[in-house]
Amino acid sequence: MIETELWWLAPGILALIIGLICPATGSLLITQRRILLANLMAHSVLPGLVLALALELDPTIGGLISGLLGALLAERLNQGFQGREEGAMNTVLAGFTALGVLLVPLLQARVDLETVLFGDPLAASGTDLIRTGIAAGALVLLLINFYSDLVFLGVDPEGAIAAKRPVTRIRFITIVATALVVISAITAVGIVLVIGLLCAPVLVHLEHSLSLRQLMVRSAVTGLLLCSGGMVVAIWADLPPGPIIGVLCMVVLSLKQLVGRRNR
Secondary structure, eight states, rough: OOHHHTTTTTHHHHHHHHHHHHHHHHHHHHHTTTTHHHHHHHHHHHHHHHHEEEEEEEEHHHHHHHHHHHHHEEEEHHHHHOOOOOHHHHHHHHHHHHHHHHHHHHOOOOOHHHHHHOGGGGGGGGHHHHHHHHHHHHHHHHHHOOOOOOOOHHHOOHOOOOOOTTTTHHHHHHHHHHHHHHHHHHHHHHHHHHHHHHHHHHHHHHOOOSSSHHHHHHHHHHHHHHHHHHHHHHHHHOHHHHHHHHHHHHHHHHHHHHHHTTTT
């Protein structure tokens, strides 16, 4: 009886944590002008997830490896296509997504692509909470150990390189932390909609935040409200939470733009 009444507890906790860590991670990527990398990684996890499920392995490991491979391939291609990096990254994004879709029939994997693409937090389990906790821990460790360098990279990446800061190492650790956050968010919003949660709360506060710390806190609070609001509407209207959260992200960003124009 108690378990029946508390069925919403795990999904609720998952949505709240995802609402916090996605915008916080997005703050780092947007200030470093590397948000496209997050979109690429969100789609690059698909082949690893499908392969891991087909082999009856932990999909988290498969998705993490696949996401990292996609990011590293994109970084490699960017070196040969300088000035045209977006084209190279979008090509990798499309290629990994296509590979993931092709692996489903080839491996005869039992994968619910709709859930993977658009999420289903109402099906969250203890494993999902552990995965999300690991992602949150990785983000916190990144901030504790490299906060000043992350600020430096966001303000002046060339200056950070000239100052001989460990830029390559910090970017790689950021990629790993981003991959963990993206994988943890798949259950909540899916690989297609996660980019909205990474971007919208950050863009709402970007112009009026005086520091990276302030931007991350404000964005995280907004993300928390979006996810909790999306969950409430989903339960009330009996609709999938992921798409609702995605729509709310677009609505909030549009309202921000409308209010900004009126105040000019």
